[in-house]
Amino acid sequence: xMKSALRQRDVGRLRQIARLLPALALITVALQPHAxxxxxxxxGTPASTEDIAAQDIDVSPDGHGLPGGGATVAxxxxxxxxxxxxxxxxxxxxxxxxxxxxxxxxxxxxxxADRTIVHDVGNYWPYATTLFDYIRRAMPFDSxxxxxxxxVYASTAYVLYLNGLLDxxxxxxxxxxxxxxxxxxxxxxxxxxxxGGDL
Amino acid sequence: MSRSxxxxxxxxxxxQLLGAAVGAAVGSASAAIxxxxxxxxxxxxxxxxxxxxxxxxERSPFAEQARVPAMGIVSFTPHENxxxxxTPSDLHFERHHGGIPALDPQSHELLLHGMVERPLxxxxxDIKRFPSVTRSCFxxxxxxxxPFAGEESPPHLICGLTSQSEWxxxxxxxxxxxxxxxxxxxxxxAEGGDAxxxxxxxxxxxxxxxxxxxxAQNGEAIRPAQGYPMRLLVPGxxxxxxxxxxxxxxxxxxxxxxxxxxxxxxxxxxDGTIRQFSFEVDAxxxxxxxxxxxxxxxxWQEIRGIAWSGRxxxxxxxxxxxxxxxxxxxxxxxxxxxxxxxxFTLPWFWDGEATELQSRAIDxxxxxxxxxxxxxxxxxxxxxxxxxxPITGWLVRRDGELRFSxxx
Numbered sequence: 001x002m003k004s005a006l007r008q009r010d011v012g013r014l015r016q017i018a019r020l021l022p023a024l025a026l027i028t029v030a031l032q033p034h035a036x037x038x039x040x041x042x043x044g045t046p047a048s049t050e051d052i053a054a055q056d057i058d059v060s061p062d063g064h065g066l067p068g069g070g071a072t073v074a075x076x077x078x079x080x081x082x083x084x085x086x087x088x089x090x091x092x093x094x095x096x097x098x099x100x101x102x103x104x105x106x107x108x109x110x111x112x113a114d115r116t117i118v119h120d121v122g123n124y125w126p127y128a129t130t131l132f133d134y135i136r137r138a139m140p141f142d143s144x145x146x147x148x149x150x151x152v153y154a155s156t157a158y159v160l161y162l163n164g165l166l167d168x169x170x171x172x173x174x175x176x177x178x179x180x181x182x183x184x185x186x187x188x189x190x191x192x193x194x195x196g197g198d199l
Numbered sequence: 200m201s202r203s204x205x206x207x208x209x210x211x212x213x214x215q216l217l218g219a220a221v222g223a224a225v226g227s228a229s230a231a232i233x234x235x236x237x238x239x240x241x242x243x244x245x246x247x248x249x250x251x252x253x254x255x256x257e258r259s260p261f262a263e264q265a266r267v268p269a270m271g272i273v274s275f276t277p278h279e280n281x282x283x284x285x286t287p288s289d290l291h292f293e294r295h296h297g298g299i300p301a302l303d304p305q306s307h308e309l310l311l312h313g314m315v316e317r318p319l320x321x322x323x324x325d326i327k328r329f330p331s332v333t334r335s336c337f338x339x340x341x342x343x344x345x346p347f348a349g350e351e352s353p354p355h356l357i358c359g360l361t362s363q364s365e366w367x368x369x370x371x372x373x374x375x376x377x378x379x380x381x382x383x384x385x386x387x388x389a390e391g392g393d394a395x396x397x398x399x400x401x402x403x404x405x406x407x408x409x410x411x412x413x414x415a416q417n418g419e420a421i422r423p424a425q426g427y428p429m430r431l432l433v434p435g436x437x438x439x440x441x442x443x444x445x446x447x448x449x450x451x452x453x454x455x456x457x458x459x460x461x462x463x464x465x466x467x468x469x470d471g472t473i474r475q476f477s478f479e480v481d482a483x484x485x486x487x488x489x490x491x492x493x494x495x496x497x498x499w500q501e502i503r504g505i506a507w508s509g510r511x512x513x514x515x516x517x518x519x520x521x522x523x524x525x526x527x528x529x530x531x532x533x534x535x536x537x538x539x540x541x542x543f544t545l546p547w548f549w550d551g552e553a554t555e556l557q558s559r560a561i562d563x564x565x566x567x568x569x570x571x572x573x574x575x576x577x578x579x580x581x582x583x584x585x586x587x588x589p590i591t592g593w594l595v596r597r598d599g600e601l602r603f604s605x606x607x
Contacts, residue, residue: 052312055446056447061456
């Protein structure tokens, strides 16, 4: 319950940031339509609800877009060993592909000071929902889209387990995934530099 | 190809020669004249016909060019071998996150949906019917500093992940008017049609300002490696936001927080924060000539390079020929275009002594390209590889050889 409340606050702050950002954009001469251009050219064809559903697989930090179903960490180990371990290492320590776990749980100033510490899910990813979204859209690397939604839940659960963010006997579904507070979320700040000497 | 062309030309030449000789001469004189002509053909003084026209141009065999692939995920533009500001399309850098998809414009569609009055699908033919806009613009991968060969790093390892083209397409604002953006919308999520369906969130204000949906690069269809049949051009913003093989635009009121914009393309900072949505490309320059692996001779040289900024026009470039002790303004080659590679030059007399050449860019916002030390102080050595734009130099040895110097 506490975790969920935290998440809601994070999302609230996020939306605040999101509204601020466009106002910070440089004032430049925008591309304006020519006076003789019509408001609409009546080009393109209407997209149906089915057209959109077929392509829109986005998952938001608040859990919007997560499908039904779910899986356990134990099921996740089976999927992970079959589809993920060969590139990411048996314990997520990294191999031909990036490490998913095993980096010290250190704050960003220590990451900035030491280039040898890996940025992994536990110390760098701000949203657990992103893990589901990314695995579903992009993994396995050589056969993206081949996992079922339950298999995506399973592998997501196992990667969270490898990072100490889920217990070995737990399970994951839309509700529990969107309630997970990631350790790195509190460190994220939007870039406010506009010009001049800011590095 | 070129060899068979010249053989054909040579045969034609002989036939024409013999035919003319037979037709014009009579009796024993004909053999003598033909004999003289054929003997002369072996002389270096004879100018033979070159190959004729052909469907596609080729580079001179004496001036071949190539990108430099590395790490299986990028290929670098060889800036050390280029002049001017436009990158030839086949030398445009590559950074793929799941290979190059083969998209057929007959079936590929762009879906525009979300907070709009009219969700729409557009074919390439539809897109091309809208009013067109053409502009020059660089695209730079924000991770563009990989001098992993140490002092033997050529310019392509320092900043080979920036390239410039003249792009043509439709203003995104035109497409958004067509669909009708609903009140409250503030972000656009762009998604590619490559294997990992790469996606990035872009503030709506930027989209309405100068973002283009482009289908042409340097006057012809975009190359597959650059996003055929259509991609986003987000002028001055990190390359990753310029989503290639665009298949979907969703209008929203919040960023999607994709993997690319959270765990990647962000910077851990010394102050304990993680900097996110650092979209703009910071001003940068590099001397492309002379540079490693070239060797120079005593006397006059022209120092040449490129400078660019994601925040607007390059105001000037300063060059140091004494390792940063003194600086002088370089000559800027006009027209200086906003968010574009800008060529600078400076004549320099090399006296044969060891020294170091450096350049630093200043853009129209007053941003001065920082030293590596300044960047480290602010961000830290583990904050890379994104938005790393230090002043770099070339050590000139007494024997005329050059070496990369990262110190600035």
